Amino acid sequence: MLGTAHIAGKVYTWSFGWPAEASARQDQPVHFAIGPTRFELPLNLIATAFQKRQALGGDAEFATLRLNLDWSPGKSDDGDKGWKYPAKIQVDLESNPGRESLRARLDPFYRRLARGGEKRGPAGLKVLTLSARRAPATDIIAYDPTVQNGFIVRCRKDSSSGKARCHRAIVFASGLELRYSFDQSLLPDWRRLDADVVASIEGYQIK
DSSP states (O other): OBTTBEEEEOOOOOSSSOHHHHHSOTTOEEEEEETTEEEEEEGGGBOOHHHHHHHHTSSEEESEEEEEEEEEOOSOTTSOOOOSSOEEEEEEEEEOTTOOOTGGGIIIIIHHHOEEEEEEOGGGOEEEEOSOTTSOOOEEEEEOTTSTTOOEEEEEEOTTTOOEEEEEEEEOTTSEEEEEEEEGGGGGGHHHHHHHHHHHHHHHBOO
């Protein structure tokens, strides 16, 4: 349990796969490295069967790794009850030192592209609309104006599904890049969500 929210791995049932995978408990811990950062986490957090098999090989090394997390938001910062069931959070981990952050591109790039200036967003965020003029706001930047190099996401609506997802990237001092995406309706809970995802990934690191 992380504060008022909870992050847990999906539980998978497999009817096929390599013998090692078929006999493995889905909650058993696996050890691996992403660049110089080493991890120990439950097997069932790993998103793909292929990467699960790699992790079961012992001391695996990944260039990138995808995880699926369930997050229970509880009560939102805006006073709503939030979702009544766990939200699906997709996480990608990669060793990527030196990559320019989205926040670094905010002033020189995205502010020039935005139409209509800054607007108020949920829970203290500011919003820039990147969609074409006179078009629906299907592409936005939302960020925390109170903290330098703080929270920032880009949210885009998929024209086929009609669903909007937000994408967040964080680079740690080790060069590990954490990218995660979530449904745009969770933006009012951005503080709790961001803190919980970061705390969860940091908790699985082997110090």
